[in-house]
Amino acid sequence: MTGTTAHATGTTLRVAVIGAGSWGTALACLAARTWPTLIHARRDDVVRNIRQDHANPRYLPGISLPTGLDATQSFDDIFSHLAHDAAPSLLILGVPVAGMPDTLAMLAQVFSDWDPDRLPGIVWSCKGFDAEHGRLPHEIADAALATLPHLPRGVISGPSFAKEVAQGLPVALTVASSSATLRARTTQALHGGMARVYGSEDVIGVEVGGALKNVMAIASGIGDGLELGTNARAALITRGLAEMTRLGLALGARPDTFAGLTGLGDLVLTATGELSRNRQVGIRIGQGQSLDSILADGMTAEGVRCARAALLRARAAGVELPITEAVCRVLFDGESPRDAVAALFAREARTESLN
Numbered sequence: 001m002t003g004t005t006a007h008a009t010g011t012t013l014r015v016a017v018i019g020a021g022s023w024g025t026a027l028a029c030l031a032a033r034t035w036p037t038l039i040h041a042r043r044d045d046v047v048r049n050i051r052q053d054h055a056n057p058r059y060l061p062g063i064s065l066p067t068g069l070d071a072t073q074s075f076d077d078i079f080s081h082l083a084h085d086a087a088p089s090l091l092i093l094g095v096p097v098a099g100m101p102d103t104l105a106m107l108a109q110v111f112s113d114w115d116p117d118r119l120p121g122i123v124w125s126c127k128g129f130d131a132e133h134g135r136l137p138h139e140i141a142d143a144a145l146a147t148l149p150h151l152p153r154g155v156i157s158g159p160s161f162a163k164e165v166a167q168g169l170p171v172a173l174t175v176a177s178s179s180a181t182l183r184a185r186t187t188q189a190l191h192g193g194m195a196r197v198y199g200s201e202d203v204i205g206v207e208v209g210g211a212l213k214n215v216m217a218i219a220s221g222i223g224d225g226l227e228l229g230t231n232a233r234a235a236l237i238t239r240g241l242a243e244m245t246r247l248g249l250a251l252g253a254r255p256d257t258f259a260g261l262t263g264l265g266d267l268v269l270t271a272t273g274e275l276s277r278n279r280q281v282g283i284r285i286g287q288g289q290s291l292d293s294i295l296a297d298g299m300t301a302e303g304v305r306c307a308r309a310a311l312l313r314a315r316a317a318g319v320e321l322p323i324t325e326a327v328c329r330v331l332f333d334g335e336s337p338r339d340a341v342a343a344l345f346a347r348e349a350r351t352e353s354l355n
Contacts, residue, residue, distance in 0.1 A: 012036070014089040015189050016078045016120075018103060020046050020071065022059040022162035023125055024094020029166045030190045031092075032069035038081040039071050047071040063166045079110060082120045089120035090189050092156070097128040097137060097306070104144035111148055121182040122153040123175060127210035128306035134313040136207045136251075152182035155203055156190070157210045158261040159269035161276075170194040174262045176206040198261065205257030208248040211310060212324065213267040214303030216240035217278035219327050220271035222337045224279070225286020232341075236323065237271050242353075243321045247310070250317040278303040285330060286337050307331060322347065 015031040017024050020041035031037040041047045049055050050071035054064055072078065082089040095103050111119055124137050135143075141153055154177025165171050175186040175197055183199040191197040200206060219240065223232045244267065245258040257263055270276045278301040284294050291304070307328050314321045326344055329335040 012085065012087045013185065013188055014082055014084060014087050015092065016040070016081050016089070017092045017094055018075075018078065019094025019099075020050070020056060020059065021094055022056075022166075024092070025050075025056045025060055025065070026160075026162040026165040027092050027094065027125060027156070027190065028069055029066055029168075030195050031090075032066040033193060035189060036081070037066075037069050038078060039069060040075065040078050041071055041073060044073060047073050060163060060166050063163065065166070075106070075110075083114075083118065086118065088185060090185050091120045091122045092189075093122065093124040093126070095124075095126060096302070097126045097130050097140070100124065100126060100130075100137060100140045101144060104141055108145050108148060111151060116150050119148070119151050121179070121185045122151065123156045123177070123182065123186050124153075125156050126302075127157065127207070127214060128302045129211055129309035129313055131305060131309050134309045134316070136204065136211070138203045138207060152179035152185075153177065154179065154182050154186070155206050155210075156186060157206050157266065158198075159265040161269070161273060163275060165195070168194055172196045172198065172261055172265070174198045174200050174206055174260070176200040176203045176262075178203070200257065200260075200262075202254045202257045204251050205248050205253030206262040208251060208253055209244055209258060209263040209266055211302075211306050212240070212244040212247065212321075213263075213270050214278045214301065215307045215310060215324050215327055216243070216267055216303075217270040217276050218282040218285075218301065218303045218307070218331075219323050221276075221279035221282020221284075222286040222327075222330065223282075223341070225283040226337055226341065228341065233272070237267060240271070240323055241267055243323055247314050247317065247319050247321060250314075250319045277301045291331055303327075304331060 013035045015035050015037040017028040017039040020039050028037050028039045046058055054067055126137055145151055156175050158173035160171045175183050177183050187197040220233055220236055223236055241264055270278055281294055281301045311324050311328050326340040330337055330340050
């Protein structure tokens with residue numbers, strides 16, 4: 001496994017990542033520039049490629065990974081790495097929302113035997129509402145880790161494409177947690193070079209922004225696929241931000257979060273960027289392709305998974321999300337994209353507000 005790397009402060013931080021997809025690998029790249037970093041992958045070919053070739057062609061083709069990044073298929077290796085030398089440690093979860101309950105249940109069982117003072121901090125990078133219960137990631141974590149209330153945890157998010165992060169291009173991220181120690185440890189792990197990490201206490205706001213921006217990116221893509229123009233895209237992004245803010249406030253978020261990196265920043269990137277899978281799904285739908293055919297091609301997008309759950313959660317909170325509802329009608333109810341756009345513009349005129 002990876003050897004010890006000394007930081008300028010003289011303190012070693014050990015970082016482990018569970019999930020060797022594109023985003024988990026990209027975050028591991030940031031940490032491995034400075035710290036001993038081990039990533040867990042389910043596939044033996046992914047482990048072999050990372051260890052031998054310093055590459056992950058399955059998820060980040062053409063990208064050279066840091067030589068200090070090691071990989072394993074063994075969870076025991078991950079826990080040994082985190083516990084080594086009694087150094088402070090950080091565990092990054094790069095699994096999707098659907099994978100969080102099982103992963104966290106496993107972690108709860110393992111960490112129940114650890115000294116509370118030696119527990120790692122845990123941050124997750126997934127975005128969305130879970131399809132079954134409409135929970136945000138922190139709600140899944142609170143339930144799974146109920147027996148470990150002292151375990152510091154939070155979310156890492158922000159406007160970032162994994163490919164650009166792995167390439168070492170500039171990026172700004174936000175870590176949100178009620179734990180100042182975890183915010184500092186995550187910043188220590190990832191901040192530096194071309195990566196800036198900002199701290200926040202607003203876990204709910206960061207997660208709502210991360211979830212709904214994917215739905216808005218599908219809507220933006222649909223508009224681009226229909227060739228509705230840049231005026232329509234600007235209107236959609238602006239009103240999409242209003243939807244994100246309304247739902248976030250109803251769930252307990254802070255309003256200023258949505259003007260920051262994990263709100264407006266992530267929304268603009270995902271709704272306009274060529275690397276956005278959610279936008280690409282929307283473009284293909286706007287061009288007349290069916291969702292089934294798009295998914296059959298292997299295209300995955302978090303917004304498809306969470307759109308309906310987000311709408312149900314909003315309705316339970318008494319919040320109106322017209323763009324999200326229109327996306328759901330197109331994705332799941334067979335409504336044509338043009339009819340959905342027409343219905344949005346046929347809504348009654350009103351004073352602009354977030355309510």
